[in-house]
Amino acid sequence: MSIAIVNNNWTPNKIDIEIICLKEFLCLLKRNIRYISVVFPMYYFRKGAINNSRLLRATYCFVRYIDDILDGDRNIDQDPYEYTITLKEQIENDQFYFTDRISYLACFITTGFRALEGCKESATNNLISLINCILYDFERARKRITLNAEDINKHLFVSLENSVNIALRISEANISSKEVSELIQAMSSFYTVRDLHADISKNLINIPNEILSQAKHEATEHTSLNDLFATETVKTWVKEEFKKGEENLLSFITKFKSIDDKRTRGVLKPIVTGLKYYRYFNKSKFQSIN
Secondary structure: OOOEEOOOOOOOOHHHHHHHHHHHHHHHHHHOHHHHHHHHHHOOOOOOOHHHHHHHHHHHHHHHHHHHHHHOOOOOOOOHHHHHHHHHHHHHHOOEEOOOHHHHHHHHHHHHHHHOOOOHHHHHHHHHHHHHHHHHHHHHHHHOOOOOHHHHHHHHHHHHHHHHHHHHHHOOOOOOHHHHHHHHHHHHHHHHHHOHHHHHHOOOOOOOHHHHHHHHHHOOOOOOHHHHHHOHHHHHHHHHHHHHHHHHHHHHHHHHOOOOOHHHHHHHHHHHHHHHHHHHHHHHHHHOOO
Protein backbone atom coordinates (compact mmCIF):
# COMPACT_ATOMS: atom_id res chain seq x y z
CA MET A 1 0.00 0.00 0.00
CA SER A 2 1.50 3.34 -1.01
CA ILE A 3 1.90 6.17 1.48
CA ALA A 4 1.04 9.73 0.51
CA ILE A 5 3.50 12.28 1.80
CA VAL A 6 1.88 15.70 2.04
CA ASN A 7 4.04 17.34 4.73
CA ASN A 8 6.15 19.89 2.87
CA ASN A 9 8.64 20.05 5.76
CA TRP A 10 9.39 16.33 5.69
CA THR A 11 12.83 15.32 4.39
CA PRO A 12 13.84 11.80 3.27
CA ASN A 13 16.68 10.12 5.14
CA LYS A 14 20.05 11.21 3.70
CA ILE A 15 21.68 7.83 4.25
CA ASP A 16 18.92 6.10 2.32
CA ILE A 17 19.40 8.57 -0.52
CA GLU A 18 23.14 7.86 -0.66
CA ILE A 19 22.49 4.11 -0.75
CA ILE A 20 19.98 4.50 -3.59
CA CYS A 21 22.42 6.65 -5.57
CA LEU A 22 25.28 4.25 -5.01
CA LYS A 23 23.20 1.34 -6.30
CA GLU A 24 22.18 3.35 -9.35
CA PHE A 25 25.77 4.34 -10.10
CA LEU A 26 26.97 0.75 -9.76
CA CYS A 27 24.28 -0.30 -12.21
CA LEU A 28 25.54 2.30 -14.70
CA LEU A 29 29.17 1.24 -14.32
CA LYS A 30 28.28 -2.40 -14.88
CA ARG A 31 26.63 -1.40 -18.13
CA ASN A 32 29.55 0.70 -19.39
CA ILE A 33 32.74 1.78 -17.63
CA ARG A 34 32.67 5.09 -19.54
CA TYR A 35 30.15 6.31 -16.95
CA ILE A 36 33.05 6.66 -14.52
CA SER A 37 33.57 10.11 -16.04
CA VAL A 38 30.05 10.98 -14.85
CA VAL A 39 30.07 9.20 -11.50
CA PHE A 40 33.40 10.45 -10.17
CA PRO A 41 32.62 14.21 -10.39
CA MET A 42 29.30 13.53 -8.65
CA TYR A 43 31.20 12.83 -5.45
CA TYR A 44 33.17 16.05 -5.56
CA PHE A 45 31.88 18.82 -3.36
CA ARG A 46 33.26 22.15 -2.33
CA LYS A 47 33.61 23.07 1.32
CA GLY A 48 30.21 23.49 2.95
CA ALA A 49 28.31 22.09 -0.05
CA ILE A 50 27.79 18.45 0.90
CA ASN A 51 24.02 18.79 0.69
CA ASN A 52 24.25 20.35 -2.78
CA SER A 53 26.43 17.49 -3.94
CA ARG A 54 23.95 14.93 -2.61
CA LEU A 55 21.07 16.72 -4.32
CA LEU A 56 22.97 16.72 -7.61
CA ARG A 57 23.60 12.95 -7.34
CA ALA A 58 19.97 12.25 -6.50
CA THR A 59 18.72 14.37 -9.40
CA TYR A 60 21.07 12.72 -11.88
CA CYS A 61 20.09 9.21 -10.74
CA PHE A 62 16.40 10.09 -10.96
CA VAL A 63 16.64 11.49 -14.50
CA ARG A 64 18.99 8.71 -15.64
CA TYR A 65 16.59 6.05 -14.40
CA ILE A 66 13.63 7.58 -16.25
CA ASP A 67 15.66 7.92 -19.44
CA ASP A 68 16.87 4.31 -19.19
CA ILE A 69 13.46 2.72 -18.68
CA LEU A 70 11.92 4.74 -21.50
CA ASP A 71 14.63 3.94 -24.05
CA GLY A 72 14.73 0.26 -23.08
CA ASP A 73 18.11 0.13 -21.36
CA ARG A 74 16.38 -1.05 -18.17
CA ASN A 75 13.20 -3.03 -17.67
CA ILE A 76 10.48 -2.56 -15.07
CA ASP A 77 7.38 -4.62 -14.35
CA GLN A 78 4.96 -1.93 -15.55
CA ASP A 79 4.44 0.37 -18.49
CA PRO A 80 7.42 2.79 -18.42
CA TYR A 81 5.45 5.65 -19.98
CA GLU A 82 2.64 5.50 -17.40
CA TYR A 83 5.19 5.03 -14.61
CA THR A 84 7.01 8.20 -15.67
CA ILE A 85 3.79 10.16 -15.99
CA THR A 86 2.90 9.17 -12.42
CA LEU A 87 6.28 10.35 -11.14
CA LYS A 88 5.91 13.64 -13.01
CA GLU A 89 2.49 14.21 -11.48
CA GLN A 90 3.90 13.58 -8.01
CA ILE A 91 6.48 16.31 -8.60
CA GLU A 92 3.94 18.71 -10.09
CA ASN A 93 1.54 18.19 -7.15
CA ASP A 94 4.30 18.03 -4.53
CA GLN A 95 2.67 14.87 -3.20
CA PHE A 96 4.53 11.60 -3.24
CA TYR A 97 3.66 7.90 -3.05
CA PHE A 98 6.47 5.67 -1.85
CA THR A 99 5.90 2.78 -4.21
CA ASP A 100 9.64 2.42 -4.89
CA ARG A 101 13.03 4.04 -4.39
CA ILE A 102 12.63 6.35 -7.40
CA SER A 103 9.55 7.98 -5.89
CA TYR A 104 11.66 8.42 -2.77
CA LEU A 105 14.30 10.21 -4.87
CA ALA A 106 11.62 12.42 -6.42
CA CYS A 107 10.50 13.55 -2.96
CA PHE A 108 14.07 14.22 -1.86
CA ILE A 109 14.80 16.23 -5.02
CA THR A 110 11.70 18.40 -4.75
CA THR A 111 12.36 19.01 -1.06
CA GLY A 112 15.95 19.93 -1.92
CA PHE A 113 14.86 22.36 -4.63
CA ARG A 114 12.62 24.04 -2.08
CA ALA A 115 15.66 24.74 0.09
CA LEU A 116 17.48 26.52 -2.74
CA GLU A 117 16.80 30.16 -2.06
CA GLY A 118 15.14 31.81 -5.03
CA CYS A 119 15.56 28.70 -7.20
CA LYS A 120 12.80 26.31 -6.15
CA GLU A 121 10.40 27.20 -8.94
CA SER A 122 12.97 27.38 -11.74
CA ALA A 123 14.70 24.12 -10.76
CA THR A 124 11.39 22.25 -10.46
CA ASN A 125 10.17 23.67 -13.78
CA ASN A 126 13.43 22.64 -15.44
CA LEU A 127 13.01 19.10 -14.09
CA ILE A 128 9.41 18.83 -15.31
CA SER A 129 10.41 20.21 -18.71
CA LEU A 130 13.28 17.71 -18.91
CA ILE A 131 10.93 14.83 -18.09
CA ASN A 132 8.60 16.05 -20.85
CA CYS A 133 11.53 16.03 -23.30
CA ILE A 134 12.38 12.44 -22.36
CA LEU A 135 8.73 11.42 -22.73
CA TYR A 136 8.67 13.04 -26.17
CA ASP A 137 11.74 11.03 -27.19
CA PHE A 138 9.87 7.89 -26.12
CA GLU A 139 6.94 8.90 -28.34
CA ARG A 140 9.29 9.72 -31.22
CA ALA A 141 10.87 6.29 -30.99
CA ARG A 142 7.56 4.45 -30.58
CA LYS A 143 5.99 6.17 -33.60
CA ARG A 144 9.27 6.50 -35.58
CA ILE A 145 8.72 10.25 -35.82
CA THR A 146 11.24 12.21 -37.87
CA LEU A 147 11.78 15.96 -37.59
CA ASN A 148 13.32 18.71 -39.66
CA ALA A 149 16.70 20.16 -38.65
CA GLU A 150 15.23 23.18 -36.88
CA ASP A 151 12.90 21.10 -34.73
CA ILE A 152 15.57 18.53 -33.85
CA ASN A 153 18.05 21.23 -32.86
CA LYS A 154 15.46 23.02 -30.76
CA HIS A 155 14.37 19.83 -28.99
CA LEU A 156 17.92 18.70 -28.22
CA PHE A 157 18.93 22.17 -27.04
CA VAL A 158 15.95 22.45 -24.68
CA SER A 159 16.65 18.99 -23.23
CA LEU A 160 20.30 19.78 -22.52
CA GLU A 161 19.54 23.33 -21.40
CA ASN A 162 17.24 21.96 -18.71
CA SER A 163 19.89 19.51 -17.53
CA VAL A 164 22.62 22.14 -17.34
CA ASN A 165 20.35 24.67 -15.68
CA ILE A 166 19.35 22.18 -12.97
CA ALA A 167 23.03 21.50 -12.21
CA LEU A 168 23.81 25.22 -12.09
CA ARG A 169 20.86 25.93 -9.78
CA ILE A 170 21.75 23.07 -7.43
CA SER A 171 25.33 24.32 -7.21
CA GLU A 172 24.06 27.88 -6.67
CA ALA A 173 26.20 29.13 -9.53
CA ASN A 174 25.92 32.78 -10.51
CA ILE A 175 25.00 32.18 -14.16
CA SER A 176 22.19 30.41 -16.00
CA SER A 177 22.29 27.98 -18.90
CA LYS A 178 21.45 30.82 -21.33
CA GLU A 179 24.98 32.15 -20.75
CA VAL A 180 26.59 28.88 -21.81
CA SER A 181 24.72 28.33 -25.06
CA GLU A 182 27.90 27.39 -26.99
CA LEU A 183 28.57 24.58 -24.52
CA ILE A 184 25.02 23.26 -24.89
CA GLN A 185 25.30 23.41 -28.68
CA ALA A 186 28.57 21.47 -28.49
CA MET A 187 26.94 18.86 -26.27
CA SER A 188 24.03 18.57 -28.69
CA SER A 189 26.26 18.01 -31.73
CA PHE A 190 28.70 15.61 -30.09
CA TYR A 191 26.02 13.56 -28.34
CA THR A 192 24.04 13.32 -31.58
CA VAL A 193 26.87 11.80 -33.61
CA ARG A 194 28.14 9.72 -30.68
CA ASP A 195 24.79 8.04 -30.08
CA LEU A 196 23.53 8.01 -33.66
CA HIS A 197 23.70 4.24 -34.27
CA ALA A 198 22.50 3.34 -30.77
CA ASP A 199 19.56 5.74 -31.07
CA ILE A 200 18.54 4.44 -34.47
CA SER A 201 18.60 0.87 -33.13
CA LYS A 202 15.90 2.08 -30.71
CA ASN A 203 14.00 3.88 -33.51
CA LEU A 204 15.01 7.30 -32.16
CA ILE A 205 15.91 9.25 -35.28
CA ASN A 206 18.00 12.41 -34.90
CA ILE A 207 18.91 12.74 -38.56
CA PRO A 208 16.93 15.67 -40.02
CA ASN A 209 14.18 15.01 -42.56
CA GLU A 210 16.04 17.08 -45.14
CA ILE A 211 19.07 14.79 -44.89
CA LEU A 212 17.00 11.60 -44.88
CA SER A 213 15.13 12.70 -47.98
CA GLN A 214 18.33 13.44 -49.91
CA ALA A 215 19.94 10.20 -48.76
CA LYS A 216 16.97 8.11 -49.89
CA HIS A 217 17.21 9.59 -53.36
CA GLU A 218 20.94 8.97 -53.43
CA ALA A 219 20.87 5.37 -52.21
CA THR A 220 20.48 2.74 -54.91
CA GLU A 221 19.15 0.24 -52.38
CA HIS A 222 18.04 0.64 -48.80
CA THR A 223 15.91 -1.46 -46.51
CA SER A 224 16.58 0.37 -43.25
CA LEU A 225 17.93 3.62 -41.87
CA ASN A 226 21.28 1.96 -41.25
CA ASP A 227 21.70 1.52 -45.01
CA LEU A 228 21.61 5.29 -45.41
CA PHE A 229 24.84 5.71 -43.47
CA ALA A 230 26.70 4.64 -46.60
CA THR A 231 25.39 7.61 -48.59
CA GLU A 232 27.51 10.71 -49.13
CA THR A 233 24.68 12.89 -47.86
CA VAL A 234 24.62 11.30 -44.40
CA LYS A 235 28.40 11.02 -44.22
CA THR A 236 28.74 14.73 -44.99
CA TRP A 237 26.07 15.63 -42.44
CA VAL A 238 27.80 13.58 -39.72
CA LYS A 239 31.15 15.27 -40.44
CA GLU A 240 29.55 18.71 -40.41
CA GLU A 241 27.72 17.98 -37.17
CA PHE A 242 30.98 16.94 -35.50
CA LYS A 243 32.70 20.05 -36.86
CA LYS A 244 29.89 22.21 -35.51
CA GLY A 245 30.41 20.62 -32.10
CA GLU A 246 34.13 21.41 -32.32
CA GLU A 247 33.55 25.04 -33.19
CA ASN A 248 31.07 25.59 -30.36
CA LEU A 249 33.31 23.81 -27.87
CA LEU A 250 36.38 25.85 -28.78
CA SER A 251 34.30 29.03 -28.61
CA PHE A 252 33.06 28.16 -25.14
CA ILE A 253 36.52 27.15 -23.86
CA THR A 254 37.66 30.71 -24.47
CA LYS A 255 34.74 32.01 -22.43
CA PHE A 256 35.23 29.33 -19.76
CA LYS A 257 38.76 30.55 -19.03
CA SER A 258 37.35 33.91 -17.96
CA ILE A 259 34.83 32.45 -15.47
CA ASP A 260 36.07 33.04 -11.93
CA ASP A 261 33.13 31.72 -9.90
CA LYS A 262 34.22 28.38 -8.37
CA ARG A 263 30.67 27.05 -8.21
CA THR A 264 30.12 27.68 -11.92
CA ARG A 265 33.48 26.16 -12.85
CA GLY A 266 32.80 23.16 -10.62
CA VAL A 267 29.63 22.36 -12.55
CA LEU A 268 30.92 23.06 -16.05
CA LYS A 269 34.47 21.69 -15.88
CA PRO A 270 33.50 17.96 -15.99
CA ILE A 271 31.28 18.65 -19.00
CA VAL A 272 33.99 20.61 -20.81
CA THR A 273 36.62 17.98 -20.00
CA GLY A 274 34.39 15.17 -21.24
CA LEU A 275 33.73 16.96 -24.51
CA LYS A 276 37.42 17.75 -24.98
CA TYR A 277 38.32 14.09 -24.55
CA TYR A 278 35.57 13.03 -26.94
CA ARG A 279 36.82 15.49 -29.55
CA TYR A 280 40.45 14.41 -29.10
CA PHE A 281 39.80 10.68 -29.40
CA ASN A 282 37.28 10.89 -32.25
CA LYS A 283 38.46 13.76 -34.44
CA SER A 284 40.52 11.57 -36.78
CA LYS A 285 37.63 9.10 -37.13
CA PHE A 286 35.19 11.77 -38.28
CA GLN A 287 37.75 13.48 -40.51
CA SER A 288 38.42 10.18 -42.31
CA ILE A 289 34.77 9.52 -43.15
CA ASN A 290 34.50 9.19 -46.91
